[in-house]
Amino acid sequence: MRFLARRLSALVGVLLASSMIVFGALYLAPGSPEQFLVQGRTVSPEVLAAIRSQYSLDDPLPIRYWKWLSGLFTSDLGRSLLTQQDVGALIASRIPTTLSLAAFAAVLIIAFGVGLGILAGTRGGFAERIVIFASNLGIAVPTFFAALVLMSVLSVGLGWFPVFGAGDGVVDRIWHLTLPALALSLPAIAVVARITRTAIVDESESEHVLIAVARGLPKRIILWRHTVRNSLLPVSTAVGMQIAGLIAGAFVVEYAFTLDGIGALLVNSVQRKDFAVVQAIALIMVVAFGVVNLLVDLLYAIIDPRVRLEKGRS
Amino acid sequence: MTSNESAVLGTQPAATPQRLPAAAGRLTSLRRRLGWVGIACAGIVAVVVLAALAGQFLVPYDPTVGSVTQRHLGYSAEHLLGTDQAGRDIFSRLLAGARTSLIGPLIVVITTAVAGSALALAAVWFGGKTDAFIGRVLDVLFAFPSLLLAILGVAIFGPGIVTASIALAVAYVPYSARVIRSVALRERNLPYVKAAELQGINGLTITLRHVLPNVWTQILTGSTINFGYAIVDLAALSFLGLGIQPPAADWGLMISNGQESLQQGFPEQSLYAGLCIVVTVAAMAYIGERLGGRAAAGRSKQ
Amino acid sequence: MIDIDNLELSITDPESGTVKPVLKGISLSIQRGEAVGLVGESGSGKSMTLRCILGIEPRNSTVSGDIVFDGENLRALPAERMRRLRADKIALISQNPHAALNPVLPIETYLLEGMADAHRRNAQATRARAADMLEQVGIRSVDRVLKAFPHQLSGGMLQRVVIAGAISGKPGLLLADEPTTALDVTTQAEVAAILDEKRRDLGMSMIFVTHDLDLAAAVSDRLAVMRHGEIVEIGTPEQIRDSPQHPYTRMLMSIRPTLSGTPAGGTAYDGGSTAVGIPTGGGTAVARVSAAGNSASSVAAETQIGSTL
Ligand SMILES: Nc1ncnc2c1ncn2[C@@H]1O[C@H](COP(=O)(O)OP(=O)(O)O)[C@@H](O)[C@H]1O
Ligand SMILES: [Mg+2]
Numbered sequence: 001m002r003f004l005a006r007r008l009s010a011l012v013g014v015l016l017a018s019s020m021i022v023f024g025a026l027y028l029a030p031g032s033p034e035q036f037l038v039q040g041r042t043v044s045p046e047v048l049a050a051i052r053s054q055y056s057l058d059d060p061l062p063i064r065y066w067k068w069l070s071g072l073f074t075s076d077l078g079r080s081l082l083t084q085q086d087v088g089a090l091i092a093s094r095i096p097t098t099l100s101l102a103a104f105a106a107v108l109i110i111a112f113g114v115g116l117g118i119l120a121g122t123r124g125g126f127a128e129r130i131v132i133f134a135s136n137l138g139i140a141v142p143t144f145f146a147a148l149v150l151m152s153v154l155s156v157g158l159g160w161f162p163v164f165g166a167g168d169g170v171v172d173r174i175w176h177l178t179l180p181a182l183a184l185s186l187p188a189i190a191v192v193a194r195i196t197r198t199a200i201v202d203e204s205e206s207e208h209v210l211i212a213v214a215r216g217l218p219k220r221i222i223l224w225r226h227t228v229r230n231s232l233l234p235v236s237t238a239v240g241m242q243i244a245g246l247i248a249g250a251f252v253v254e255y256a257f258t259l260d261g262i263g264a265l266l267v268n269s270v271q272r273k274d275f276a277v278v279q280a281i282a283l284i285m286v287v288a289f290g291v292v293n294l295l296v297d298l299l300y301a302i303i304d305p306r307v308r309l310e311k312g313r314s
Numbered sequence: 315m316t317s318n319e320s321a322v323l324g325t326q327p328a329a330t331p332q333r334l335p336a337a338a339g340r341l342t343s344l345r346r347r348l349g350w351v352g353i354a355c356a357g358i359v360a361v362v363v364l365a366a367l368a369g370q371f372l373v374p375y376d377p378t379v380g381s382v383t384q385r386h387l388g389y390s391a392e393h394l395l396g397t398d399q400a401g402r403d404i405f406s407r408l409l410a411g412a413r414t415s416l417i418g419p420l421i422v423v424i425t426t427a428v429a430g431s432a433l434a435l436a437a438v439w440f441g442g443k444t445d446a447f448i449g450r451v452l453d454v455l456f457a458f459p460s461l462l463l464a465i466l467g468v469a470i471f472g473p474g475i476v477t478a479s480i481a482l483a484v485a486y487v488p489y490s491a492r493v494i495r496s497v498a499l500r501e502r503n504l505p506y507v508k509a510a511e512l513q514g515i516n517g518l519t520i521t522l523r524h525v526l527p528n529v530w531t532q533i534l535t536g537s538t539i540n541f542g543y544a545i546v547d548l549a550a551l552s553f554l555g556l557g558i559q560p561p562a563a564d565w566g567l568m569i570s571n572g573q574e575s576l577q578q579g580f581p582e583q584s585l586y587a588g589l590c591i592v593v594t595v596a597a598m599a600y601i602g603e604r605l606g607g608r609a610a611a612g613r614s615k616q
Numbered sequence: 617m618i619d620i621d622n623l624e625l626s627i628t629d630p631e632s633g634t635v636k637p638v639l640k641g642i643s644l645s646i647q648r649g650e651a652v653g654l655v656g657e658s659g660s661g662k663s664m665t666l667r668c669i670l671g672i673e674p675r676n677s678t679v680s681g682d683i684v685f686d687g688e689n690l691r692a693l694p695a696e697r698m699r700r701l702r703a704d705k706i707a708l709i710s711q712n713p714h715a716a717l718n719p720v721l722p723i724e725t726y727l728l729e730g731m732a733d734a735h736r737r738n739a740q741a742t743r744a745r746a747a748d749m750l751e752q753v754g755i756r757s758v759d760r761v762l763k764a765f766p767h768q769l770s771g772g773m774l775q776r777v778v779i780a781g782a783i784s785g786k787p788g789l790l791l792a793d794e795p796t797t798a799l800d801v802t803t804q805a806e807v808a809a810i811l812d813e814k815r816r817d818l819g820m821s822m823i824f825v826t827h828d829l830d831l832a833a834a835v836s837d838r839l840a841v842m843r844h845g846e847i848v849e850i851g852t853p854e855q856i857r858d859s860p861q862h863p864y865t866r867m868l869m870s871i872r873p874t875l876s877g878t879p880a881g882g883t884a885y886d887g888g889s890t891a892v893g894i895p896t897g898g899g900t901a902v903a904r905v906s907a908a909g910n911s912a913s914s915v916a917a918e919t920q921i922g923s924t925l
Contacts, residue, residue, distance in 0.1 A: 010453075014453055014454055014456075014457045015457065017450075017454040017457075018454055018457045018458065021454065025469075025470050026470075028470055028471075029470045029471070030471070036470075136596065136599075136600075137592075137596065139599065140542070140546075140592050140595045140596035141588075141592050142549055142592070142595075144549075144550055144569060144570075145569060145588035148569060148572075148573060148576055148584050148585075152581040152584070152585070156576065156579060206715075207716060208715060208716055208718045211708065211710060211717075212718070213672055213702075214670050214672050214702060214708045214710075215702060215707075215708070215730050215781075216699045216700065216702030216703025216704070217703070217729060218699070219699075225718075225729075226718050226721075230718065230719075245459060247459055247462075248459030248460065248461045248462050249461075251461075251465075252550050252553065252554065255554055256553075256573070266465065267465070267554045267555075269469075270465055270468060270556060271555055271556070273469075275469060278465075278466070278469045282462060285459065286458055286462070289457065289458070289459055290457055304720060305720055305722075305765045305767075306719060306720065306767050309765060309767075309768060
């Protein structure tokens with residue numbers, strides 16, 4: 001429990017510091033904050049006043065930060081500088097798409113990344129060489145390129161999948177999200193497959209596996225209980241990091257497939273210089289990133305008795 | 315998490331290269347370290363670099379000027395790889411695009427190497443509070459997915475190749491600083507460095523004379539690998555319209571420009587530009603890995 | 617029981633292609649119930665000899681020669697038959713128990729999976745037997761040890777668990793590869809004594825590898841001295857002690873820390889040293905040590921468990 005408390009407080013500290021970066025970014029921009037926020041758009045005096053009050057520009061800096069931060073806790077993310085829409089509502093309407101995309105991709109990463117890695121690590125020979133080659137290639141293929149190739153071949157060429165949109169209803173949504181999820185997860189699948197394979201090969205050379213052979217244990221038990229199971233402990237961390245990484249990868253894929261997720265919203269907001277939305281989404285992504293990483297560490301602590309029992313003792 | 319990560323990846327310090335007197339010896343040693351595939355990869359990289367240096371003089375057409383009557387032409391003797399949606403010669407654009415596609419990553423890699431080693435060496439040399447403080451700062455940077463940090467930078471300073479590159483470098487720094495720090499720490503604890511310290515030689519001198527040369531291999535291999543990631547990440551930024559701006563020729567931008575044509579059934583532009591990226595990155599990654607940069611390869615790209 | 621005839625092993629370095637001869641014609645016969653101590657400096661090929669018997673030599677090895685165990689040539693056995701032999705007839709105790717046990721599985725799993733009859737008898741009976749085995753090697757808080765993970769136990773404690781697992785199937789042959797080297801000095805003698813006692817009780821043959829000549833002498837009927845992949849001398853502990861033939865053996869005798877004028881009857885266990893003494897009268901010293909070891913070990917076991925759980 002102390003472990004959990006320590007990790008939590010570290011996360012809170014880091015998130016606070018990150019929020020200062022996201023907040024302070026505004027003041028790094030060349031020119032005055034107003035100029036930056038308005039970006040040369042012609043705005044009515046009322047809108048300008050609204051912006052000034054949204055960012056508390058008449059208050060001293062620490063108070064501005066405090067107001068902004070406490071606003072976040074009451075889920076008041078401000079208003080869009082362009083459309084005056086409520087940023088919280090705007091983002092909330094986009095989150096389901098991003099979440100389904102990330103969840104879909106996570107399933108693919110676990111199924112194919114770990115699956116192919118186990119295949120390569122336990123079979124050896126041809127299967128192993130194919131997986132190593134494919135994973136080297138997969139790592140070199142940028143997400144957006146994978147997206148376009150999949151789109152070009154499977155959607156435009158063969159017409160099997162829709163070219164854009166996120167779909168309505170469960171089945172339709174899965175159908176719409178298949179190619180984006182595939183593109184999003186490809187590099188991660190490659191990385192995970194490779195790490196899994198290496199972990200299995202390393203584990204199979206460990207002394208306890210050699211001793212298990214010397215004890216005449218059945219092959220099946222040596223392979224699954226002692227080799228694969230053990231090697232999956234570190235792999236779980238790698239998988240978790242890849243899933244956390246989906247948060248950042250998602251906006252490229254959403255943009256490529258014109259999905260209405262928060263990633264695409266972030267990119268559009270940067271293009272349109274709507275800084276209020278950019279700040280809010282950046283913050284949400286950092287929080288999500290930190291929380292997923294924390295969950296991964298906790299999961300590891302739970303599944304590895306060496307860590308679990310050490311923590312339990314302290 | 316890092317310890318797990320390095321456990322998985324078998325993080326090792328890079329081997330120090332042996333010094334061989336003759337150039338011929340160096341060549342055989344290079345071949346032994348790279349293997350034939352590695353030599354082929356080096357050849358690919360050389361071609362790309364050549365294109366980046368001289369491409370603009372070799373192009374058959376102006377890469378930024380097209381003609382409406384020449385849109386979406388197929389392969390021909392005049393247009394080796396056809397033309398794009400604006401009637402520009404795709405081959406010329408690929409050739410000219412090599413430059414921007416390499417300049418950005420070069421900025422990223424140099425900035426990362428300089429800032430990363432400076433932070434790492436300062437942390438190792440001063441230790442204690444400085445080390446802890448630098449560690450905290452890096453922790454905060456680690457809290458941002460790297461592409462997000464880059465996008466935030468672009469949101470503030472506006473799109474463009476230089477802002478995008480520097481923003482990306484900031485995102486890379488924590489990773490490289492951490493790896494370099496661990497190697498430098500080992501170096502610093504070696505007896506001869508301690509001895510130099512006891513002799514009262516000034517810390518900066520020791521760091522620059524003794525520690526830096528020994529982490530140099532690490533910095534170099536790390537940079538090779540970062541270069542590949544930077545190509546991909548910068549291309550992603552271009553693709554999102556946040557990097558270099560049209561009508562410049564750039565591989566990432568070409569993929570993005572080609573997206574609409576692709577949906578109309580003309581995938582050539584996107585496809586070729588993407589292949590250029592994939593092949594260049596794969597070749598560099600292979601070389602980096604063969605040169606012993608497994609430590610830095612641990613990081614996955616977004 | 618087991619006849620090793622002209623065993624040769626060489627290992628090819630996959631990078632450079634150089635072939636390194638590791639064993640150069642080892643021949644050794646062991647009777648039923650006999651214990652042979654294998655001594656020699658590190659790197660002389662002791663572990664490799666044991667691994668060849670079990671058929672678990674490293675990759676890139678080339679092995680020739682015969683190893684006949686109970687009438688079967690181990691080097692020419694089908695894989696499944698060899699596996700059954702490892703499970704039922706030949707048991708290995710290795711140097712570092714913390715590396716030998718799967719770190720993420722509890723002791724119970726280790727013991728149960730090793731009992732060949734686990735799937736034949738019901739789970740409860742097997743578990744009772746595992747508990748009984750632990751008691752036999754001097755572990756008192758059996759239930760807690762069964763539930764513990766390897767990292768929660770001391771090396772000495774874990775090595776007892778390994779011994780319990782090794783003898784649970786009453787194998788004909790025990791292969792002990794420096795079973796006490798990795799333990800701290802105070803537990804070395806206890807563990808050696810338990811191993812020795814159990815082996816004698818169950819009438820098992822044993823190859824006891826060590827680089828400690830005195831320890832080997834204490835637990836073995838014969839000693840074989842290895843050097844550079846060859847057995848340079850073989851004989852009873854008395855022969856080796858009184859009239860070493862090979863210069864290397866003489867050298868080994870001269871550098872021993874203790875035992876420069878061993879009184880007849882053997883030295884008793886001396887807490888600070890690993891030496892158990894060469895028993896000229898047939899294992900009396902060992903018996904004494906094991907008696908002392910047993911009571912002391914239980915105490916040690918309790919303390920250990922108390923402090924880690
Ligand atoms: N996995 C291996 N690969 C190559 N050589 C090995 C391997 N294991 C042991 N050797 C070599 O075999 C020789 C004998 O080793 P070993 O039997 O372990 O010696 P020891 O007598 O100390 O037990 C040593 O010279 C060692 O270098
Ligand atoms: Mg050995």
